[in-house]
Amino acid sequence: MEMIKVKDLSFEYIRRDEDGNVESINKAIDSISLEVNKGDFIAVLGANGSGKSTLAKHINAILYPTEGGVWVNGLNTAEDRNLWEIRQTAGMVFQNPDNQIIATVVEEDVGFGPENLGVPTEEIWERVEQSLEAVGMLEFRNSSPNKLSGGQKQRVAIAGIMAMKPQCIVLDEPTAMLDPNGRKEVIATVRELNRRENVTVILITHHMDEVIHADKVFVMERGRVMMEGTPREIFSRVDEIKKYRLDVPQVTELAYELKKAGVDLPDGILTVEELVEAIKRIKSR
Template sequence: MEHIITTKNLSFKYQSSEDTQQLVLKNLNLEFEKGQFIAIIGHNGSGKSTLAKHFNALLLPTEGKVYVKGMDTKDKNLLWDIRQTAGLVFQNPDNQIVAAIVEEDIAFGPENLGIPPDEIRERVEYALKVVDMLQYKDYAPHMLSGGQKQRVAIAGIIAMKPECIVLDEPTAMLDPIGRREVISTIKKLNKEEGITVILITHFMEEAVNADRVIVMDDGKVILDGTPREVFKEVKLLKKIGLSVPQVTELAYQLKEEGFDVPTDILTVEEMVRFLCQYA
């Protein structure tokens, strides 16, 4: 499989003050396959958002390398190509929406790339259709709900035609309805549009949807595997201050009480099927 993003011995330090530095990422070696849906989880301060900012060169490694489709993020001449390949969606959509009308906001990125007007119109319509927001193209963004704003922010990235979208806790500020809207959009981008998705999240139920889950703690990767492989490690996840999906927690508690329950149950449907065997 083709690797769209690769990190080699990646370490990163923030300058805390004039003479002190804080090591946030520690010698990370990761490969992300094209077309995958990857979730990265970890408690606050684990380094996951710092890592995300390396994927489109908002931050550059203190040591080591990050390659986006083979392009070194430290090469300033490749910056635009890197950011066209890997788009970044922030936690707060208000920080990403720049125009007074939805349609104009989606067009902003392609316009800055010098795309011809006819193609811009096609890209805007396509992007809005993908996120199911075409009917709101003439709306002012401030009139939209949080979930709708975030979908507009995602559409603005889609209009740039990236091969990879990195989403840094895009549902953290949303209510449950908004979260469902955004996660549905993310899944559609991955499964129907073939876009590689890297989702930074602290909602375990969102990570269940991924092909691969990476768990970070203190700037290092401590677990990396399928959701089923990762979330069955309940004790380890709890030790570093993370929860697991509620139904997985239920299975774990039943197992602790002596019931013969699989520890890798991820969904309510799986739990229902298991319990029905004993009905």
């Protein structure tokens, strides 16, 4: 069953001058079709300006299609009456944690979402507790968000979304402002939610090492999907991915260079462990 269905989607940013005449049209999304199944972990890669964020904003109806359509759990995003249900189904996490946290105490911040949905008070507290537990931040429930690290703040932001019980979370570069440890925390949290709570995840990122565990990767350029496949399939095409202004994890690049120099390695090595194992196998022959 699909969680998200995008069919022939196009979106144009239209700029008008002072008199309302059209000055320029920028096609940010150019007839994309794709499907995301329930419970999948999807990653979207692409250069700045390739249309990743524009696509993400269609998934919870912040933007509406110029052409084509988007369905979230079967609901058409172009229909106004579906709006609230869509926003409850697909939650969004943005780049800067400081822009997403509004309360002075962690648990109040997490409770803000369900409160707005009209959830009964008792259930709000239950949800707050569950979501903070799920992102591993329960012990900070009474802290001030100011005192948290970047990674911790981002986990609180994710808990705030989880408390609305979405079936799907869209994360738009959630680790861009974090240190290596903060990045690890956030990605591990998202993977856990996907595995344990079966939340569908759509992760937009510029960090190649964060997508190696995804079920599927989409690579975008100029508003189109250019590559689609498992991380291993995508990252074994090193030259092609670099053409789209992207990169591969450092260890994948190392394996690729060794292969070019004649070493007999499998395609698309993604982790340090895989490379070490492959080298061990060669040496023990």
